[in-house]
Amino acid sequence: MNSNIRRAIGAAVVGALGVATLAACGGSGSDASDSKTVTLVSHDSFNASKPVLDDFTKKTGYKVRVVKSGDAGAAVNQAILSKSHPQGDVFFGVDNTLLSRALDNGLFTPYEAKGLDRVPRDLQLDAAKHRATPVDTGDICVNYDRAYFKDHKLAPPRSFDDLVKPEYKNLLVTENVATSSPGLAFQLGTVAKYGADGWQKYWQRLKDNGVEVVDGWEQAYNQRFSGSAAGKKAKGDKPLVVSYASSPPAEVLDAKPQPQEGPTGVATGTCFRQIEFAGLLSGAKNTEGGKALLDFLVSKEFQEDMPLQMFVKPANQDAKLPEVFTKYGAKIPDPETLAPEQIAKNREQWVKSWSSLLLK
Amino acid sequence: MALLRLDGVSVRFGARTALDAVDLEVAEHETVCVLGPSGSGKSTLLRVVAGLQRADAGRVTLEGRDQSGVPTHRRGVGLMFQDHQLFPQRDVAGNVAFGLRMRGAGRAERARTVDEVLDLVGLPGAQRRAVGALSGGEQQRVALARALAPRPRLLMLDEPFGQLDRGLRERLVVELRTLFSTLGTTVLAVTHDQGEAFALADRVVVMRDGRIAQSGTPLEVWQRPATEFVARFLGFDNVVAADVLGEAADTVWGKVPVPPGAPQGTQRLLVRPAGVRLTDVRDGLPCTVEARTFRGDHVALMLRPGDGPRLEAACALRDAPEAGARVGVAFDADEVVVLSAP
Amino acid sequence: MVVAPPEVEPPGHAPDGPGARRAADRRAAARGIASRLALMAVPFAFFAVFFAYPVAAIVARGLKDGGRWQFGRMGEVLGDPHIGHVLWFTTWQAAASTALTLALALPGAYVFARFDFPGKQVLRAVVTVPFVLPTVVAGSAFLALLGRGGLLDELWGVRLDTTVWAILLAHVFFNYAVVVRTVGGLWAQLDPRQEEAARVLGAGRFAAWRRVTLPALAPAVAAAALMVFLFTFTSFGVIQILGGPRYATLEVEIYQQTAQLLNLPTAAVLSIVQLLAVCVLLAVHAWTVRRRESTLRLVDAARTAHRPRGAGQWALLAGVLTCVTLLILLPLAVLVQRSFDGPDGYGPVFYRALQSAADNGGTFVVAPLEAIGNSLSYGLAATAIAVVIGGLAAAALTLRGGAKGGAKGGARGAGRLVRGFDALLMLPLGTSAVTVGFGFLITLDKPPLDLRDSWILVPLAQALVGVPFVVRTMLPVLRAVDVRLREAAAVLGASPLRAWREVDLPLVGRALAVAAGFAFAVSLGEFGATVFIARPESPTLPVAVARLLGRPGELNYGQAMALSTMLMLVCAVALLALERVRTDRSGEF
DSSP states (O other), X not given: OOHHHHHHHHHHHHHHHHHHHHHHHHSHHHHTTOTTEEXXXXXXXXXXOHHHXXXXXXXXXXXXXXXXXXXXXXXXXXHHHTTTSOSSSEEEEEETTTHHHHHHTTOEEOOOOTTGGGSOGGGOTTTTTOOSEEEEEEEEEEEEEHHHHHHTTOOOOOBHHHHTSGGGTTOEEEEOTTTOHHHHHHHHHHHHHHHHHHHHHHHHHHHHXXXXXXXXXXXXXXXXXXXXXXXXXXXXXXXXXXXXXXXXXXXXXXXXXXXXXXXXXXXXXXXXEEEEEEEEETTOSOHHHHHHHHHHHTSHHHHHHHHHHHSOEEXXXXXXXXXXXXXXXXXXXXXXXXXXXXXXXXXXXXXXHHHHHHOO | OEEXXXXXXXXXXXXXXXXXXXEEEEETTOEEEEEOOXXXXXXXXXXXXXXXXXXSEEEEEETTEEOTTOOGGGSOEEEEBTTBOOOTTXXXXXXXXXXXXXXXXXXXXXXXXXXXXXXXXXXXXOTTSBGGGSOHHHHHHHHHHHHHTTOOSEEEEESTTTTSOHHHHHHHHHHHHXXXXXXXXXXXXXXXXXXXXXXXXXXXXXXETTEEEEEEOHHHHHHSOSBHXXXXXXXXXXXXXXXXXXXXXXXXXXXXXXXXXXXXXXXXXXXXXXXXXXXXXXXXXXXXXXXXXXXXXXXXXXXXXXXSSOEXXXXXXXXXXXXXXXXXXXXXXXXXXXXXXX | OOOOOOOOSOSOOOTTSOHHHHHHHHHHHHHHHHHHHHHHHHHHHHHIIIIIHHHHHHHHHHHEETTEEOTHHHHHHHXXXXXXXXXXXXXXXXXXXXXXXXXXXXXXXXXXXXXXXXXXXXXXXXXXHHHHSOHHXXXXXXXXXXXXXXXXXXXXXXXXXXXXHHHHHHHHHHHHHHHHHHHHHHHTTBOHHHHHHHHHTTOOHXXXXXIIIHXXXXXXXXXXXXXXXXXXXXXXXXXXXXXXXXXXXXXXXXXXXXXXXXXXXXXHHHHHHHXXXXXXXXXXXHHHTOSOOOXXXXXXXXXXXXXXXXXXXXXXXXXHHHHHIIIIIHHHHHHHHHHHEETTEESSHHHHHHXXXXXXXXXXXXXXXXXXXXXXXXXXXXXXXXXXXHHHHHHHHHSOSSXXXXXXXXXXHHHHHHHHHHHHHHGGGGSOHHHHHHHHHHHTTSTTOOOTTSTTHHHHHHHHHHHHHHHHHHHHHHHHSOHHHHHHHHHTTOOHHHHIIIIIHHHTHHHHHHHHHHHHHHHHHOOHHHHHSOEESOOOHHHHHHHHHTSOXXXXXXXXXXXXXXHHHHHHHHHHHHHHHHHHOOSOO
């Protein structure tokens, strides 16, 4: 081999090594093994304000490193796949629809977080083993466009039963159960309400009443819904949309001055409760730090920061909701729920039946 | 010792044989011109020597060293391509200095050599010009300068004057001849133009179908074409079948004298135009003048004898008969060559 | 192009040479193959580690149960009528999209290659912008045009959303630039005099084009078509946004099975099906273009362009500009308009909000504006990797089998090796992002390659998609470089590698710039793999946009539009700079 080729190969190898070295420097090697750093693995929606995280560091000495990937479903599945070499110490963001999958796969190590006593019992779905710690709740409900119903002198719907009434024909847009987490939650709500045998009949009536199905929440809320700011611009014409109970406060969050009443409201009888959990990852490198972080996640300080970061409600009953939530949000007295095991067992079948009912 | 030596070199492309057991030697400081029609394998010959084409058999030796397995860039030969192949993205200096850079020459040395070589080829000061903007003749000179600059032990030229007009070509040939003898360069050139070959070369090698048909000094080849092929390639068409006996031959043109010592028996005979002498129509072979072509210092006459192939004759301007005239023809033994078969 | 490099070196090898000489020859041949292998080594290692291994691991995870391969799953999954429907839809929409894209974009390629008109450079950069926009953003912009209350609806009452037409047109929107750049880049450098020569010989205008230009362009057209087909075959976001839930491609199905249902066996089967489909595609492609690009006469692009002449050319230019305006400029304009359409009328409200993390309700730990910086650095890293890997690969693919030709068997072996290698480089384009992302997760998790949450993983994943672009763009031009120029360099003392560097590289500078531009653009807009790769807090622009879009509230939506507009701008500026770099380069290198 002549010297030029040898030199070129040499250069290429050096280049490749350089990349690897860079990777090592910027990578987990240095940071993650540091006992003063605790790594939180989560989905893309996770957020916390910087002062709150800094305060945690000041109090415990642990620096928080956040690793995010994909939506909630993808993040949980990634955590399960990588459980033999977990990417961090704590996972946040598994909800009750996926909880069984996480627990059955042994994703978490039991730990009873300090302050768990301030979290209502009915949220503690793994109270016996304390593998999963409830952190927040969110309700998936039908939102309505106030202006539309005012203009049409029509009372907005309030319950699942209302939605199939003729006066609400062709008004509702919802999301594909197979691809959208709110879509799935809404369907689970109907299962909880009408039972494993009755929900299909209900959806048939919804279909006959002209429900529109789109693939994701973004399209439903930002494109098709007539009540949201984005939907208005996109000339959306559906005054009913499956969204979150926290969407109405979010709509007015940035409005200056804030209106007396938000442009959208919530049909309180159409809600399904999602509970998000965190847990200490099996095989966590920094177990102590992970425990401290779990304590912190249910603490009043974090819980009060959370609503405006992630548009969810605190699980800790001591935590006060920001005014914008109390003023523009609705109280959901009696949301639908389903046992995680039941969801885990039937989910695939339900999604299949739903798809063949609605999409064929 | 020969600088370049080819022993039984053969190259085949599928069923076609481009070079067929070629033996060739080029001595140091010698300029050898390979002459042949297109397709005779002469370009392949250069490519084998340069290492651009692998020989299927035989051996190439440079300065006594076998070159098989030596890659092109280590052979230290220069090759000027038929269509120059100047690097379009470099200027004149960039092209000329390329070989020097490959040899790791320093910047100053490169600049000096480029100046020198450009002077030599008659393009002083052209360093910064873009090669795309050069005329054909200038490109030729740049290509030559580029090949010369690294002082190759053997310089090879492929149809060096192919695309140039006549005047420029004749001038360049003379310039190159002078240049090569001044520099003492060893040159192996190929061309299809006998004029160029004879003007440039110390020795001419005529090729046909991948074989060497004849090799010798320009004068030798010119005067004694070895075969009918060579004769015809050199432009001699007065070739006729003959029965040689002693110093005369029987042909359809009648008795033709042959030089002493000529091979006897059935042969092919060449009479160079200069050996076709016009006489009174009653004294020689009677012919009709079919055409006359003005050739500068003489007139070429095309003569139709009563029998046999036409004859070309060269005669002085003032003696030239008109077309249609009847003339007689006699032959000079000095200008008659008995060709060897085939 | 999966074109076998011509092994035209002496086909017969006389068995009569002396042993020593033959050995020397064999050494020379071996050296040729060795240098090719050496060039291939780095790209090969790259693909083995960052593509083949992760994908194989995730597929094996799905198909292996208790250490045994469960191939029975294949029939089970493929027998499902739903999957059959998905396969059929995936294929025909890709074919239709490709045909439509070629039909609309080839005239565009011609116009950009051969006509001079004011604003050409800007326009050329602009048509490339869609290519790098995240599908979420582009999809919603497109919806504003075709959907309810969109322009078509208002003008003629035509709505195309949730129809296949919306999908096809959006695919044209995204892939227009692929054709214009791949084909137009070469077209601009074809010597128009060749066509003129044909005209002089009595060929009509069209006949001259068909007999002279088309054959020269064919490899580039095939390359572009292949890229477009691959992109549309694996389309994800467009289908979801514009097609509605009734239309699903294989890619969508794999995503659902993997990311949502964690049904790895089914996902594995589908991944294999997709890989096989891509392989078949590559094979068909190789079969159609199994002849070398003829050595083309390439000239400076600036010399071939002229102002349109005659009514026909003006009409062509007008037609192309109308098409570009309707299909590309209008959706982009809607995006820009929405980014300024604040709560109190038009103004830069959303742009101001982007600057601080605090102002936007804490959606980000860092200000969204920093996402631009992140995207740029990821993009540059990815481009560097893609250009090095792709450049080495393209060089290896064009290097002839040894300067003096290999021994017969060696050459044939090398040819097969090259074809296989070429195909390997293309595979990532046809592989689902979620498969690669999840594959990374379960393979690159142990030292020395624990890269899962390292920043380098993002550019690596992006480079996987960028490399095929680099190779595809460079191969036709590299192969078109006159081999005798390389020989001239060799005679002057340049080794094969040096000759490549000194002769090919400067000549393919433009192709390299185009390739780098593509790689950069792809990584700027890359969303699929990036979103599945866990990483410490440093969102890229598309990820930031998706996050903003994923939240209710006018400010978030407006910021998403503002950020998209900036992404568009960043990309347009980058592409424009690239064009400048090219034209500033004179004959000197």
